[in-house]
Amino acid sequence: MIGELTNKYLRMDRLPHMWCPGCGHGIALGALLRAFDRVKIDKDKTVILSGIGCASRAVGYLDFSTVHTTHGRALAFATGLRLLRDDVKVIVIMGDGDALAIGGNHFIHACRRNIDITAIVLNNQIYGMTGGQSSPTTPQSRLSTTTPYGNFARAFDFCNLAIGAGATYVARATAYHASLMTELYANAIKHHGFSFVETFTQCPVNYGRRNKFPDPASMLQYMKDISVPFKVAQNMGSDELQGKIVIGELIKEKEDVELNEVVRERIMKFRGGAQ
Amino acid sequence: MSAKLVQGNEAVVYGAFNAGLKFFAGYPITPSTEIAEMCSRDLPKVGGAFIQMEDEISSIAACIGASLAGFRSMSATSGPGFSLMQENIGYAIMAEVPIVIVDVQRMGPSTGIATAPSQSDYMQVRWGTHGDHPMVSFAPFSVEECFTEAIRAFYWSEKISSVVVLLLDEVVAHMREGIDIDNVENILEVPDRGPFSEEKEGFRPYKVDRDKGAKLPPLGTGYRFNVTGLVHDEMGFPVEDPEKTGDLIRRLHNKIDAVEDEMASYDERYTEDADVIVISYGSVARSSLRAVRELRKNNVKVGFFRPITVWPFPSKRVRELSKKVKNIVVAEMSMGQMVHEVERSVGDSCQITLLQGIKGELITPDAIHNTVSEVISK
Ligand SMILES: Cc1ncc(C[n+]2csc(CCOP(=O)(O)OP(=O)(O)O)c2C)c(N)n1
Ligand code: SF4
Ligand SMILES: [Mg+2]
Numbered sequence: 001m002i003g004e005l006t007n008k009y010l011r012m013d014r015l016p017h018m019w020c021p022g023c024g025h026g027i028a029l030g031a032l033l034r035a036f037d038r039v040k041i042d043k044d045k046t047v048i049l050s051g052i053g054c055a056s057r058a059v060g061y062l063d064f065s066t067v068h069t070t071h072g073r074a075l076a077f078a079t080g081l082r083l084l085r086d087d088v089k090v091i092v093i094m095g096d097g098d099a100l101a102i103g104g105n106h107f108i109h110a111c112r113r114n115i116d117i118t119a120i121v122l123n124n125q126i127y128g129m130t131g132g133q134s135s136p137t138t139p140q141s142r143l144s145t146t147t148p149y150g151n152f153a154r155a156f157d158f159c160n161l162a163i164g165a166g167a168t169y170v171a172r173a174t175a176y177h178a179s180l181m182t183e184l185y186a187n188a189i190k191h192h193g194f195s196f197v198e199t200f201t202q203c204p205v206n207y208g209r210r211n212k213f214p215d216p217a218s219m220l221q222y223m224k225d226i227s228v229p230f231k232v233a234q235n236m237g238s239d240e241l242q243g244k245i246v247i248g249e250l251i252k253e254k255e256d257v258e259l260n261e262v263v264r265e266r267i268m269k270f271r272g273g274a275q
Numbered sequence: 276m277s278a279k280l281v282q283g284n285e286a287v288v289y290g291a292f293n294a295g296l297k298f299f300a301g302y303p304i305t306p307s308t309e310i311a312e313m314c315s316r317d318l319p320k321v322g323g324a325f326i327q328m329e330d331e332i333s334s335i336a337a338c339i340g341a342s343l344a345g346f347r348s349m350s351a352t353s354g355p356g357f358s359l360m361q362e363n364i365g366y367a368i369m370a371e372v373p374i375v376i377v378d379v380q381r382m383g384p385s386t387g388i389a390t391a392p393s394q395s396d397y398m399q400v401r402w403g404t405h406g407d408h409p410m411v412s413f414a415p416f417s418v419e420e421c422f423t424e425a426i427r428a429f430y431w432s433e434k435i436s437s438v439v440v441l442l443l444d445e446v447v448a449h450m451r452e453g454i455d456i457d458n459v460e461n462i463l464e465v466p467d468r469g470p471f472s473e474e475k476e477g478f479r480p481y482k483v484d485r486d487k488g489a490k491l492p493p494l495g496t497g498y499r500f501n502v503t504g505l506v507h508d509e510m511g512f513p514v515e516d517p518e519k520t521g522d523l524i525r526r527l528h529n530k531i532d533a534v535e536d537e538m539a540s541y542d543e544r545y546t547e548d549a550d551v552i553v554i555s556y557g558s559v560a561r562s563s564l565r566a567v568r569e570l571r572k573n574n575v576k577v578g579f580f581r582p583i584t585v586w587p588f589p590s591k592r593v594r595e596l597s598k599k600v601k602n603i604v605v606a607e608m609s610m611g612q613m614v615h616e617v618e619r620s621v622g623d624s625c626q627i628t629l630l631q632g633i634k635g636e637l638i639t640p641d642a643i644h645n646t647v648s649e650v651i652s653k
Contacts (some may be wrong), residue, residue: 014512044497060501060512065494067343068503070366073336076328080300080337081344083324088495109329266319
């Protein structure tokens, strides 16, 4: 099955990929291909953009119109690309540092504008590409090459931030929950408006190694142990949820107006209300 | 239509619309804001879109995105915002995406004086983004030229598939002159992109002659290539091969060199018998022209030279002129930036005197008059 999908959606001549053995980004890419198939995506009518980082390298392998932008700015490129082109699906793949440190401002504004873009963040809680520096999602006290005595700052809660900023579809999965991931990606792509799926992935090389995870499997096991499905979490107190992450669809709004509709309506108004 | 009073910034928008502008993304900043405001009002009327972004970094990013989607795109800003745009200016150069950026120069460094004119972004326009790259920039000095140079900026950005900076200063941007927008003559026709090969599979947008710009079809139309700021191959995929790297960097320069003469534009008056020539651009050139005319009345043999294409600097012509005169006076609202290009062009064929303007005020005709008189009496 996956072989069929890789032939269909990947640029096979661009393989082998650049990710390290055991990297979680590949699991996410696999889920994305399955989601593409589920929503019957049109390769010629889809543009996939990314920022800079290991996660963002995914676009180079995807057989679509792809744009590998600058660090942190992919959502801003995507906003311009999509505004007059409601005939195309726009998907953006980013890393945690990419989307939330250097690109944090663009992230919250994309949420607020409710433009029809699907944003997928592969959150490995570290700067993978540059060799393991701390990111805004590195948990407190964890080690990185720039927090050799333990990370002082608190980690961002990506999903709460997106909800606070007004995103109309917010969901979370982990690399352990690959089939959930596929479902969430598919739903996000189908969603009308801005959709965001945070995806925990493992970086065994630059995070696991420094933080007492002997191998990629132990990192996946950890993700499994700390995950709580959204429905279950509804009946848990905040004490019980300490140190856990909630997975599944956290927000899914139906009725909101999407930015492109506003743009289109305005243009139509000046054309004398035709259509 | 008959002539009406139009502001420089407004004329830029008229020019951009004439050139087919469909997308504007920007962030408010004096003295460029009128451009954004006018685009927000008028773009929907022509089937285009305006968006106010969260900063200038995202503004230029959105413009690049919209251009990749197939639309003529522009942003307008001033010093602080122009500094923020630099990384993505380099991206558009590397990925060869046509966009026009208007920089209305104001006093710096930093926040400086928001409402005061300046010409101290001249070198930032050229060298603001990192890495080896060429740059194209046009500087109007009148309201009508704001209109025609905006069109020319779009024309060349499409031709070379890259960034063109339309370089104004606060005086030119806010000045009002009577022009008849509908009857300006010799308007350039901005070329459409393409045609693109019908064979979409395996299309190579960066497979072009060694002195040509890339040919990027709008994304999401069946051509499935990659766009990146990394060194890339003909299909846009990252490579690190030394030969391919050298070829790409050289082509980015070659494509500008190949059209440099055609792109060159300057305004030259009274130079035939001149002993001294005043070189200036933008609003300062208005003062220069006045000073030169006054001096001519007193039989002083002074000439006037004004680069309109300020990058690439019209070195050839300046070199030729320098061989015929004893002195060149460069007047600019900075500590001296364009003067370096003049020096580079002139070598030791004549004396060069710099008149600086660093007080946030337009250099007056009197100041230029006096400098020329001093130079001559030496
Ligand atoms: C403006 C800028 N600053 C810094 C960098 C260097 N840089 C490249 S990738 C990266 C971090 C990537 O981390 P993340 O977004 O979490 O992605 P990951 O590699 O972990 O998948 C940084 C800092 C850059 N390319 N551009
Ligand atoms: S450094 Fe980490 S994130 Fe990057 S490819 Fe290797 S394992 Fe994956
Ligand atoms: Mg990361």
